[in-house]
Amino acid sequence: MKIAIVSDDHQTISAHYGRAQFYEIFTIEAGKVTSRETVARANTQIAAIEADPKKDDGHHHHHDHNAMIVPIADCKALLARGMGTGAHVSLKEHGIEPVITDIREIQAAVDAYLAGSIVDHPERLH
Numbered sequence: 001m002k003i004a005i006v007s008d009d010h011q012t013i014s015a016h017y018g019r020a021q022f023y024e025i026f027t028i029e030a031g032k033v034t035s036r037e038t039v040a041r042a043n044t045q046i047a048a049i050e051a052d053p054k055k056d057d058g059h060h061h062h063h064d065h066n067a068m069i070v071p072i073a074d075c076k077a078l079l080a081r082g083m084g085t086g087a088h089v090s091l092k093e094h095g096i097e098p099v100i101t102d103i104r105e106i107q108a109a110v111d112a113y114l115a116g117s118i119v120d121h122p123e124r125l126h
Contacts, residue, residue: 001028003113004072004096005079005106010038012104017083023072026110033110039071065090072096079109082124100124 006020
């Protein structure tokens with residue numbers, strides 16, 4: 001089994017799935033981590049100007065969720081500290097369990113996931 005975690009510094013979990021720089025991909029066999037691989041995420045964010053200038057900042061962003069999922073397509077779960085609803089739905093559609101955690105440290109989150117004690121926080125969807 002593999003699980004992916006989004007990170008910007010290889011030590012802590014990114015607060016936003018769509019803006020993270022890296023995937024930290026863990027391979028687990030017999031309940032233990034057997035390997036860890038770092039995969040740089042492609043820039044999948046595209047800025048777009050809105051036609052309505054009354055919006056707060058005059059623009060919004062879109063993510064190509066399918067392109068974001070390609071590098072982790074063989075993972076069972078993805079851990080992040082926050083993500084948009086569209087990404088959450090897309091991960092589920094691809095058979096990947098999205099877990100929104102409040103744990104900051106990657107190793108602590110992996111340990112909690114393996115122990116079955118990680119808590120999902122869907123209220124952090126935006």
